[in-house]
Amino acid sequence: xxxxxxxxVTELAKDNTKIVLLAGDIGNRLFDRFKEQSPQRFYNxxxxxAAMTGIAAGMATAGYTPITYTxxxxxxxxxxxxxxxxxxxxxxxxTIVGTGAGLSYAGLGATHxxxxxxxxMRTLPNLQIxxxxxxxxxxxxxRAAVESGRPTYIRLGKKGEPIxxxxxxxxxxxxxxxxxxxxxxxxxxxxxxxxxSMVAVEKAKDKYGLDTEIVxxxxxxxxxxxxxxxAFNKFERILIVEEHGFVGGAGSAVLExxxxxxxxxxxxxxxxxxxxxxxxxxxxxxxxxxLGLDSDSILAKLTI
Amino acid sequence: xxxxxxxxxxxxxKIIEITRxxxxxxxxxxxxxxxxxxxxxxxxxxxxxxxxxxxDRFILSKGHAAAALYVSMYQASLLSxxxxxxxxxxxxxxxxxxxxxxxxxxxxxxxxxxxxAVAVGMALANKNxxxxxxxxxxxxxxxxxxxxxxxxxxxxxxxxxxNLTGIxxxxxxxxxDRSNEVLAxxxxxxxxxxxxxxSLEINGHDLNAFRDALNFKATGKPKIIVSHTIKGKxxxxxxxxxxWHYRLPNEEEMLVIARELNQ
Numbered sequence: 001x002x003x004x005x006x007x008x009v010t011e012l013a014k015d016n017t018k019i020v021l022l023a024g025d026i027g028n029r030l031f032d033r034f035k036e037q038s039p040q041r042f043y044n045x046x047x048x049x050a051a052m053t054g055i056a057a058g059m060a061t062a063g064y065t066p067i068t069y070t071x072x073x074x075x076x077x078x079x080x081x082x083x084x085x086x087x088x089x090x091x092x093x094x095t096i097v098g099t100g101a102g103l104s105y106a107g108l109g110a111t112h113x114x115x116x117x118x119x120x121m122r123t124l125p126n127l128q129i130x131x132x133x134x135x136x137x138x139x140x141x142x143r144a145a146v147e148s149g150r151p152t153y154i155r156l157g158k159k160g161e162p163i164x165x166x167x168x169x170x171x172x173x174x175x176x177x178x179x180x181x182x183x184x185x186x187x188x189x190x191x192x193x194x195x196x197s198m199v200a201v202e203k204a205k206d207k208y209g210l211d212t213e214i215v216x217x218x219x220x221x222x223x224x225x226x227x228x229x230x231a232f233n234k235f236e237r238i239l240i241v242e243e244h245g246f247v248g249g250a251g252s253a254v255l256e257x258x259x260x261x262x263x264x265x266x267x268x269x270x271x272x273x274x275x276x277x278x279x280x281x282x283x284x285x286x287x288x289x290x291l292g293l294d295s296d297s298i299l300a301k302l303t304i
Numbered sequence: 305x306x307x308x309x310x311x312x313x314x315x316x317x318k319i320i321e322i323t324r325x326x327x328x329x330x331x332x333x334x335x336x337x338x339x340x341x342x343x344x345x346x347x348x349x350x351x352x353x354x355x356x357x358x359x360d361r362f363i364l365s366k367g368h369a370a371a372a373l374y375v376s377m378y379q380a381s382l383l384s385x386x387x388x389x390x391x392x393x394x395x396x397x398x399x400x401x402x403x404x405x406x407x408x409x410x411x412x413x414x415x416x417x418x419x420x421a422v423a424v425g426m427a428l429a430n431k432n433x434x435x436x437x438x439x440x441x442x443x444x445x446x447x448x449x450x451x452x453x454x455x456x457x458x459x460x461x462x463x464x465x466x467n468l469t470g471i472x473x474x475x476x477x478x479x480x481d482r483s484n485e486v487l488a489x490x491x492x493x494x495x496x497x498x499x500x501x502x503s504l505e506i507n508g509h510d511l512n513a514f515r516d517a518l519n520f521k522a523t524g525k526p527k528i529i530v531s532h533t534i535k536g537k538x539x540x541x542x543x544x545x546x547x548w549h550y551r552l553p554n555e556e557e558m559l560v561i562a563r564e565l566n567q
Contacts, residue, residue: 040432043463051421051455058425061410062433063357066425081415082452086422089412090404 001156001192002030002099004135008142009067010034013041019146020059022052024070026099049079056094057086065093065146071105072098072114072155076121083151088126093149095142097156102192102243103278104158106287110277118190118220119248121153128152128173131250133194133216134164140171141218148173157192164194164216174222182213185302186235190217190242190250196288197241200298208303220250223257232263239269241298243288246272269301307511308342311379313565315342316538318375318388320561324552326392328400332536332548334372337442337473339509340531341372345380347511348518349438354382354408360437361426363410365419366444366473367401374398382408417450419443420470424460427468427526438518442471446478449487454499460526461500468526469518470501473508475535477546496528508533539564 010033013019020041021034035042045052049070056066068075075098076083087094098117105112121129128150130141138156145152152173164179171177176188180201189197194216204210213235218224231238240251251270258265273291281287288294292301315338323331341364345351349360364373371391378388383398390396397406401414411422423441430437447453460468474492476483484490493503502522506513508531517529535549536542539561553561561567 043428045459046455046462048455048459050417050452051424051459054418054421054452054456055425055428055459057411058422058427059429060425061422062426062429062435064429082418082421085412085415086418 001132001135001138001161002027002159004138005097005099005142005156006030006034008139010037012143012146013038016065016146017041018063018065020064020066022056022066022068024049024052024068024074026070049074050082053079053082053096054086057082057090057092060087060092060094061090065149067095067097069097069099071112072101072117073112076114076117076153080120083127084124087151088124091126092151094151095145096153098153099156100158101155102157103281103284103287104192106278106281106284110279113278115243115245115273116248117155118244118250119252122221122248122253126151127221129220130154130173131191131217131220132156133177133189133191134161136163136165136168137171137177137216137218140169144171144173155191161192162195162198164198171218174219174224176215176224176227177218179214179216182211184235185210185212185237186231186239187212187214187298187302188217188238188240188250188254189214190220190240190244193241193243193293196293196295197298199295200302203295203299204302207299210302212302217250220253223253225257228254228257229261229263232258232267236267237269237302238267239271239298239301241271241293243293244272245275246270247275271298271301308347311346312339312342313567315375315379317562317565317567318378319371320553322374322388322391323371325389326400327552328371328392329550330368330371330400331552332542332546333366333444334369335537335539335542336475336533336535337366337369337508338372338376339511339537340442340471340473340514341376342379343511343514344440345376345382348515349440351382358435358437361410361423361439363413363419363423363441364402365413365441366416366447367413370398370400370402373402377408416444416447417452420453421456423468424456424465427460427465428463431465431467437467438469439467440469440471442473444478445472445474445476445483445489445492446486448472448489448492449478457496457499457501464524465526466522466524470526470528472528472530473533474530475533477535477549479549493530496530500525502527503530504528505530505532507531509537
């Protein structure tokens, strides 16, 4: 996903001279093409996320469309108040991109895990939250965020996630991204869980002949309320799969909506991470297995 | 240069009046930096229109001195009397800390340590766009406690932002104690020098000195004006008495204030 981000932001900045890219001393060589193409619009802000966020806000008040980029926990919780007061309060067109969300950096330890960012960012007024599921969705979400001219948080995985879409598309913020239609069961896959969720859907078909519908959530705020309302009528079970804690996460957002609308919350199953500081999990793959986020665990929940 | 005493006496009285009416705190903090804000809005900054991209920009990063900002904006005809007098009342957009919803306010301030980074972003953007304006931010001395100030300071000097001016309202007090005792602030001026800034030290109530410092060209680097000020400046019984960080004058004290300010 991060290579797709680097490619798309470079493409966008070619024609849109308002775009400036601010990075927190990360992405060694990742932005070489951007720097070559638009040297006056790339800034390494150093390991200083609070300042980077404030600087982005200042540039936005002077007509630029800044994009900040660093590892998820440092670009969200570390500079939370700058996001809230400098960007969201005046409603400025800044896009905050967190890379390596969830357990992308499982082996780096709890300092680099991000299982709380959606929950925390979701409390901020005016902030759109986008959760692309593969490289194609990253490009589509980034274009939509820049186009929207509103504060937006984009949650990226790392690199090498399976590519699910076979062609580029235009994303409308606040809509789910349909992947495969089906009956009875629905999986709402959040961000970088799309590959794993797809495998679970395939296994369900192969092993149990289940025709499961799957969408990529696309946007946690605003929610696709129309889709959700229909889904609660149409499906027997709705699974929300996220590499994030349950508290405040995407599943929690859907649950809040279902509660408000008096929908049948018994249909909902959340597949999310327990609230804990993980240690010794090694790889992302192992961490997912341990937490019940791997395709077999999803399959088990689907077929209970 | 005239020292604009009449205008400043009037402004100080207005600050006290509206703060008292709103039962707001931070009177002494506003009186401490008012002279400089008054001068910026009324005799220095060029603001043809509040949405003119070429305008000079000012951020009151110590947002708790909002009354000084509003009075200065009123004196510069950027706020009406009606707006000014609504300060702190229900439904008013003139809150006790400046809101970005108020026209002419460049960013939200009130949580300390935010203004410098935002001003840095503005200075960087304007430099890139070849807009020759002034980007000015006024901070408190207590605000220098915040780490984000120093993050932004390093970025500004690394990027040679000579269109950026920082001002420190160095009144030697923060909310509950002497600012040089709470944290090791001194030597403040050389701290900024060592961060790559041009530093100038002045008496922040001497408008001639302030004008000269503003006009000083720091080529290739940002400039900080370390302004020695007196908290509660202008009222004999408030000066350097930190109780007025929160206190408001009673009727009797108002009579003394009116006399001292020739109102």
